[in-house]
Amino acid sequence: MSDTSKKAHVSKVFVHWSESPEFSDNTEYTFSEFESLAYRVAKNYRHGGYLKTKVSVYFDNGFSYEQVRIDLADHDECGFRDHMEKVIAYAATERGQEFHRTIDAINGNDEGTSAAFYECFFDRFELANA
Numbered sequence: 001m002s003d004t005s006k007k008a009h010v011s012k013v014f015v016h017w018s019e020s021p022e023f024s025d026n027t028e029y030t031f032s033e034f035e036s037l038a039y040r041v042a043k044n045y046r047h048g049g050y051l052k053t054k055v056s057v058y059f060d061n062g063f064s065y066e067q068v069r070i071d072l073a074d075h076d077e078c079g080f081r082d083h084m085e086k087v088i089a090y091a092a093t094e095r096g097q098e099f100h101r102t103i104d105a106i107n108g109n110d111e112g113t114s115a116a117f118y119e120c121f122f123d124r125f126e127l128a129n130a
Contacts, residue, residue, distance in 0.1 A: 007126040008061035013080065018053035020045075020072060031057075031080075031129050038079035042072040050076045060130040081127045084118075091118040 010031035017025045020041045029037070038053070045051055050073035056066040057080055070083045077083045090096040091114075100115040107114075 007124060008059035008063055009126045009128055009130040011058045011060045011130040014056045014058070016054040016056065016067070018072075019051040020053060023053060031127060035079040035081060035127075038070065038072055042076070042078040043074055045073045046075075047073075049073065055080065059125060063125075084121060084127070088118045088121060091115050 012028045013031055013034035014028050015023045015025065015034070022037055022041050034055070041051060050071035053070045053072055055068050055070060056064060057068065058064045068080070068083065070080060071077050072079075077086065091100060097115060100118075101111055103109075103114050104111050
């Protein structure tokens with residue numbers, strides 16, 4: 001079992017905007033508040049498409065994961081944790097690795113930089129309130 005005391009914890013989730021009326025634009029939530037509301041919104045949305053929601057997630061070590069678009073729907077994403085699990089799974093695929101090589105080339109990073117971030121995300125960050 002990993003030592004979660006050394007991991008950065010979420011200090012807040014800032015919702016920039018959402019297509020869901022359940023969220024207030026430009027509003028801070030605790031991680032648990034955001035995840036609970038996002039899950040409820042996603043599970044109750046069974047129409048075609050999804051409810052785009054733009055968030056920034058701030059951690060207690062000063063790191064921030066900014067301007068993330070989450071697609072909330074019963075058949076898509078159910079919150080930030082679910083979003084990250086899916087992004088990480090995609091990064092491990094051949095198509096995902098090619099995508100990250102392209103992103104690294106565009107950003108001038110060493111090859112593997114962006115994929116490595118996702119590979120170790122849950123080793124560095126605890127998705128829980130600070």
